Amino acid sequence: MTKEEIEDKLRQGIASITSRDKSSIAVETPLHEMGIDSLSFVEILVFIEKSFNLRLIELDLTKKDLETVDALASFIAGKL
Amino acid sequence: MGFVIPSSKHRRYLSGADWIINALDCMLKTVTCAGNMSQIVFMLDGEIDEPLLRSRLESFIRKFPVVEGRVSRDLNLTPLWKIPGKAVVGVNLDVHRVQAFSSLNDVFSFLENGVNRLFKDENEHLSFHLVQGGGRACFAMTFDHRLLDARGAESFLHLFRQFLTEGDESRIEEGVCLTAPACLSDWGRKFIAGRNLNRKIISLSKPTPDALPVPSGNDRAFRYKVVSFGADETAKIYDNADNSAGFMMEMPYLLAVTVQAVRGLFQRKGMAAPNYVVPVSLDMRGSGDIRQELFFNHVSYLFFKVLAEETVDLKSTINTIKQQMYDQVKSGMPADVAEACLLTRIAPLSLMKKIFRIPFKGRIASFCFSYLGKGPSMASGFMGAEITNIFHMPRVPVPPGLGFFFNYFNGRLTMVVSYIEGLIEDEDIQMLEERMRESL
Numbered sequence: 001m002t003k004e005e006i007e008d009k010l011r012q013g014i015a016s017i018t019s020r021d022k023s024s025i026a027v028e029t030p031l032h033e034m035g036i037d038s039l040s041f042v043e044i045l046v047f048i049e050k051s052f053n054l055r056l057i058e059l060d061l062t063k064k065d066l067e068t069v070d071a072l073a074s075f076i077a078g079k080l
Numbered sequence: 081m082g083f084v085i086p087s088s089k090h091r092r093y094l095s096g097a098d099w100i101i102n103a104l105d106c107m108l109k110t111v112t113c114a115g116n117m118s119q120i121v122f123m124l125d126g127e128i129d130e131p132l133l134r135s136r137l138e139s140f141i142r143k144f145p146v147v148e149g150r151v152s153r154d155l156n157l158t159p160l161w162k163i164p165g166k167a168v169v170g171v172n173l174d175v176h177r178v179q180a181f182s183s184l185n186d187v188f189s190f191l192e193n194g195v196n197r198l199f200k201d202e203n204e205h206l207s208f209h210l211v212q213g214g215g216r217a218c219f220a221m222t223f224d225h226r227l228l229d230a231r232g233a234e235s236f237l238h239l240f241r242q243f244l245t246e247g248d249e250s251r252i253e254e255g256v257c258l259t260a261p262a263c264l265s266d267w268g269r270k271f272i273a274g275r276n277l278n279r280k281i282i283s284l285s286k287p288t289p290d291a292l293p294v295p296s297g298n299d300r301a302f303r304y305k306v307v308s309f310g311a312d313e314t315a316k317i318y319d320n321a322d323n324s325a326g327f328m329m330e331m332p333y334l335l336a337v338t339v340q341a342v343r344g345l346f347q348r349k350g351m352a353a354p355n356y357v358v359p360v361s362l363d364m365r366g367s368g369d370i371r372q373e374l375f376f377n378h379v380s381y382l383f384f385k386v387l388a389e390e391t392v393d394l395k396s397t398i399n400t401i402k403q404q405m406y407d408q409v410k411s412g413m414p415a416d417v418a419e420a421c422l423l424t425r426i427a428p429l430s431l432m433k434k435i436f437r438i439p440f441k442g443r444i445a446s447f448c449f450s451y452l453g454k455g456p457s458m459a460s461g462f463m464g465a466e467i468t469n470i471f472h473m474p475r476v477p478v479p480p481g482l483g484f485f486f487n488y489f490n491g492r493l494t495m496v497v498s499y500i501e502g503l504i505e506d507e508d509i510q511m512l513e514e515r516m517r518e519s520l
Contacts, residue, residue, distance in 0.1 A: 031328065032328065036328065037328070037330075037331070037363075037453045038328055038329055038330055038331035038332065038405075038451075038453070039331070039362050039363075039382075039405075039409065039414075041327075041328040041329075042405055042406055042409045043409055045406065046406065046409050046410045049410070057402065057403070057406045061326060061327060062327070063322055063327045065327075066327045066328070067327070
């Protein structure tokens, strides 16, 4: 799976979790600026586990790894 | 897909969450001096024009007859909110002048009185309070949780602010959705959700959680401690949350710190190794237009069980809370709670308040907790004054009669401890504040 495909899938999942239009999810926008709180962030982590078979909650992730869709996609691409 | 009975202009069917809130209201009226209410407080850096506030509030409230509704049942037995054709009662606004207003302490008794006063009848669900003097003011709205949840109350006042500033006030109520289906279909799904919730409750009940003994007497008021952190302190707390719990894990971090502080409190009260069950309310709205879901309750719950051995240090408490949060979200617990609660609507409120006491040997929970993070954008002006802080003062279900509520506004975190009179003493509160400040 390419990084672009991962980004696309992440945008789709985040759009569904936050009830937003996929087109409004920019890959560089910090997640907290999209109104994402602890609960919706955990929903994103669950979505990632179901979609990419990665349990990110158990990994030592830093803010840098997760701050934007772009960073998250890079991190996931590195783990797949 | 079964058939759907929509609500009409004058009746809005209640959800399962609404019915739980109604049951808690009934319970609180039995064991305390008032119902399931809360209060949102704006601290202002200037005084405001009282006659103007009164007249603008009256015009605003008249746009929303739903605020003068009452609970009833339909012929199909579904509970509903009966909405009058127009709002007629008017605005209940108390005004107090104080000579000195240098800190929150100078006006706190007015705020506590406001949130501990029973609404005058079943059609009153809002009251407003203005305390001002010495170039500062405090504006508060006491609200019935049967009408608004915490996020809804913030948004209602946000809409009022828009009403004050926008030229075309005739359209302010546009987009506010006051209909909801009766949800009398898909019974199989509801019963499966009910089974899942029952299993969760059974697993939470062993071992029995600890809670402080509720003092006797059925007319006790709630007391509050408000701790506001400065901008630098707040930034440090969020950094600590990032480092200790992980990115965007503020809620588990704040809950873990609270559990650690409550552990000290329970130990002071003679409980050697307390276990905890904590319900945490969640906002189930999407991030779309808040007007769609302004009124009534759009919440669900996560339940956390923290055993005594998991509270030995902050890190292990954080880890257990994070893991439980993840597992519950993955298994769809918030949606199950919302679905399962729909089944309770057939029960009368007098029966509901007894059902609540069946699990956990009547203790219900060790304490209540919520965290309202960065929410809908609240500009900081209000009738010509700057809003310096916003916080909530909820009345907590009894038992447990103890709650911790965090909210974030304009770069500052505020913690409010709410407790029923006599449950804890001033020294206990001081100890809690010291422990929280040390750990956060």
